[in-house]
Amino acid sequence: MLPHTYLEQHREDIIHTYQKLHKIAEPSWQEKYTAQYLSQRLSEAGLQVRSFPGHHGFVAEIPGLSESVIALRADMDAIIQEVQGEMIANHSCGHDAHSTMVLYTALALAAYQPRFPYTLRFLFQPAEEVAGGALQMMKDGVLENVKMLFGIHLRPWMEVPYGKAAPVIIHRSSATIRGTITGRSSHAARPQEAIHPILAMTNLLHSIQKIKLEGGAFSATITQLESGNRKACNVIPESATFTLDLRADTDQMMKQLQQLIIQCIQATTLETGTFIKWRVTDYVPATIPNDYAIEIAKQSIIKVLGKRNLVPVCHSPGGEDFHFYTQQHPELIATMIGLGCDLQPGLHHPDMTFNQEALLQGAQILTALLLSSIDLMQPQPQKTIQ
Structure with a gap:
């Protein structure tokens, strides 16, 4: 059966599968039932499935005539966030949609009769939201013999409209700084006896706001600040914990931004007499565009949606592992497709919704992309676009 025909015949099944995965919604490193469901579907279709110790990520393969591999990646984890007053795992970033589209791409190609000249590998990755899944999968050797690698991500309506797609998403580099400021507690009536951690945090934020960098856009935003005892409102607390969200257009800018923030932290400790303990977490690099991969993705989008529905590039303020x-x-020839799907109000919003009909379009684009890659895969020099 031709892959395009398979996908059309399974339109309703694609949506049903997405809805099933949406209800499971498991957080990073806990994607047990999501992985079980996906791997079982793939095994039943005849794909070779390989899991790894210590986590729920796995790969499925359609063996080809060559050991050279073209790979397609999906993420599986949900976000822990507050939804209607309750902290739960919630698929507000679309990873359930990504897993659905990659699953049906694999099923459609597995139902296709010819033996492919290259091996097709489907990576189902855990823990994207905590920026650890890709690193772990590489430790497990999932990129062995991989020459081309592709991914897909739902895009908000203002970035890529419904019915359109972009052959590349330009993500920014992102990181988190988590810290604790320790001072000295005192009665609120005698502030002169205290070393106030909240005032020290105010000084730190003022100095961070003065940072200037050239070469692109960046941000350093405080997202968490906790201090004190709610039952003792007349006590200056001893410590405060904080979280800073960092974004930068390039990896080099991210390094410079972190260095300047560390200088601000060191200056704050000297000015205020506090002790600040900090660490950098959740770092992900910026996009490294590859124009050969982008061209293949571009032609695949045009084949499925038509030239007028091609968005040349999607710029995202977010990050991606x-x-x-x-x-x-x-050396990888790689890109991530941005899929328009009328996603509203936005990614990571607890009430995020999108037009589920876009799932079929995404699977069709991915299927066309892999088939085109099989035809076009040749040793190519990597080029980058700015």
């Missing part, structure tokens, strides 16, 4: 693959393996 997909880019660890290309950062650590710059």
Whole structure:
């Protein structure tokens, strides 16, 4: 059966599968039932499935005539966030949609009769939201013999409209700084006896706001600040914990931003007499665009949606751990497709919704992309676009 025909015949099944995965919604490193469901579907279709110790990520393969591999990646984890007053795992970033589209791409190609000249590998990755899944999958050897790697991500309506798609998402580098400021507690009536951690945090934020960098856009935003005892409102607390969200257009800018913030932290400790303990977490690199991969993705989008529905590039203020693959393996021909789906109000919003009919379009684009890659895969020099 032709892959396009298979997908059309399974339109309703694609949506049903997405809805099933949406209800499971498991957080990072806990994607047990999501992985079980997906791997079982793939095994039943005849794909070779391989899991790994210590986590729920796995790969499924359609063996080809060559050991060279074309790979397609999906993320599986949900976000822990507050929904209607309750902290739960919630699929507000679309990873359930990504898993659905990659699953049906694999099923459609497995139902296709010819033996492919290259091996097709489907990566189902855990823990994207905590920026650890891609790194772990690489430790497990999932990129062995991989020459091309592709991914897909739902896009908000204002970035890519419904019925359109972009052959590349330009993500920014992102990181988190988590810290604790320790001062000295005192009665609120005698503030002169205290070393006030909240005032020290105010000083730190003022100095961070003065940072200037050239070469692109960046941000350093405080997202969490906790201090004190709610039952003792007349006590200056001893400590305060904080979280800073960092964004930068390039990896180099991210390094510079972190260095300048560390200088601000050191200056704050000297000015205020506090002790600040900090660490950088959740780092993900910026996109490394590959124009050969982008061209293949572009032609696949045009084939499915038509030229007028091609968005040349999608610029996103967010980050993605997909880019660890290309950062650590710059020889990879790789790109991530941005799929328009009328996603509203936005990614990570607890009430995020999108037009589920876009799932079929995404699977069709991915299927066309892999088939085109099989035809076009030749040793190519990597080029980057700015």
